[in-house]
Each structure stands twice: as structure tokens, then as C-alpha cells.
Amino acid sequence: MIELTIQLQDQPYIELNKLLKLMDLVDSGGMANQLILEGDVFVNDSPAHEKRKKIRPGDVVQVGDHRIRIQQQEQPL
Numbered sequence: 001m002i003e004l005t006i007q008l009q010d011q012p013y014i015e016l017n018k019l020l021k022l023m024d025l026v027d028s029g030g031m032a033n034q035l036i037l038e039g040d041v042f043v044n045d046s047p048a049h050e051k052r053k054k055i056r057p058g059d060v061v062q063v064g065d066h067r068i069r070i071q072q073q074e075q076p077l
Contacts, residue, residue, distance in 0.1 A: 002066045007073040013054040014070075016041065016061070025063050035063065 004023060008014060014022070020032040020041070032051070039047045042062040043055065055061060057072035 004068045007071045009073040013056045016053040017051045
């Protein structure tokens with residue numbers, strides 16, 4: 001399993017299809033949408049079927065052998 005982490009900065013969430021593209025797990029938004037609709041993407045161990053599902057800090061997204069943990073970027077004091 002390949003463990004990845006992304007920190008959200010200046011936003012409370014990222015849409016699932018945009019996350020897959022941002023993490024270079026797919027070559028296009030269309031490919032991301034296809035993976036999601038085919039049930040190959042899991043959010044918190046449940047199949048995700050919404051292309052624009054809001055992924056928030058604390059969520060874990062799994063695609064194949066990649067697991068992505070979402071964190072909120074800490075603000076400097």
C-alpha cells in the first residue's frame with residue numbers, strides 16, 4: 001500500500017475528482033469520474049459514487065494500492 005498525505009490549505013474541502021487529478025492518480029478529469037462511477041474509489045472504506053463528493057480533513061481515500069489521508073494545514077502562530 002502506498003500511503004500519501006495531502007494538506008488542505010485555505011479551503012475546508014476538495015472535491016473527490018479534483019483530488020484524484022491533483023494527486024496524479026489519473027490523467028484526466030474524465031478518467032477520475034469513470035473510476036468513481038465504476039466503484040473503484042473508496043472514501044473511509046465505503047465505495048464513493050459521487051464525482052464531486054466533498055473530501056474533508058480526517059477522510060481517507062483509497063484508489064487501487066494508493067491510500068490518501070486528508071489533513072488540514074496548520075496555521076502558523
